[in-house]
Amino acid sequence: MTDQPDSPLSAIRLQLALPLGENAAFDGWTAAAVEATALAEGVDPELAALAMPKGAVGLIDLYGEGVDRALAERLPADRLAAMKIRERIRSLVWERIRIQEPAREAIRRALAILAMPQNLPSGARLSWRSADVMWRLAGDTATDYNHYSKRAILSAVYGSTLLAWLQDESEGSADTAAFLDRRIDEVMRFEKWKAGIGKSERPSLTRFLGRLRYPAH
Template identity: 85%
Template sequence: MSEMIESPVAAARLKLALAIGENAAFDGWTAAAVEAAALAEGVDPAVAALAVPTDPVGLIQLYGEGVDAALAERLPPDRLGAMKIRERIRSLVWERLQIQEPAKEAIRRALAILAMPQNLASAARFSWRSADVMWRMAGDTATDYNHYTKRTILSAVYGSTLLAWLQDESEGSADTAAFLDRRIDEVMRFEKWKAGIGKREMPSLTRFLGRLRYPPR
């Protein structure tokens, strides 16, 4: 069987994904950011124009796909497999933030775009995708109720940590690291409680998610 050959357009799309976000810090989620990314990555502008979306939401989605790909490279299965589950989730969230560091200002702009009423469905889909990718990388294979609760909870953890990170001016994002550790600890306590007392009484997922989204610093 012959090997599948990646098309130039598909290759350009993957190559440009992160660079577009990094240039969006200066040019916004626009064609100008695509052009700058193509120049930086040595991609023919004509190919770049065919390879990537033309709307801001599409460009934000593409950037997210680039972050997913970079995350998989930085934390391959053999490395994650040597960690306990808490460390896997913590490492995935933290490494995701590190990948996005060069695009921090662009992410602020992206969140403002996704907060627009017409983009709320896309924002929810992107959040779910990020959580799903991280859980799958962590080795989760659940298909029952836990499949959805795990992703809902991780979406809240990641979302609140992302907001803390965007405001963090501490050296090495130390405040964000501490914030993330507290959120992960809360999740672990919730899971432990759900496995014990929760067998006799269903946990209040809504109340728990509220604590993750609006926790005390």
């Protein structure tokens, strides 16, 4: 997109980004979903077609930006500041999933699209961005090795929790909530080990991420 951030086309993208997911649940990440979203939001479909990204990956990317904005609105800095770090991260991951509830089937389709070989770099970038947004909302200002390790770990936590949620048929996604709590507990144990017992040994981030991706139930 080459228009200015405050242009009418940019405003249309902002307006349609989040509700796009709900329509993509029915029409896929397609022009048909863009048209349906525009009509539901009272936007000229022709303008929406001009404003919105072309292609499924671009639409998924835009939806992710909409989720990020909604997350920042639902969990503002002053509210998060009153929580301990574990509660902040847990709340951010859980709220992000709740925001995506109306787009559940669309998320399933999005993950399948991003898993295609040609889309793997985009999928990795979007996963990293989600983790980065959550850490920044949590108040993280690290710029050293911890900046990258925190985001890699949270990306694995969020990704595995998202997959658990897509398969969850329990009331209120209670099984997903329990799954998330177990993953967060593992992260807290890892951080404690890294700060104490593991001072003389560099932590194996790869091994830890593997445990989060393929957890023992």
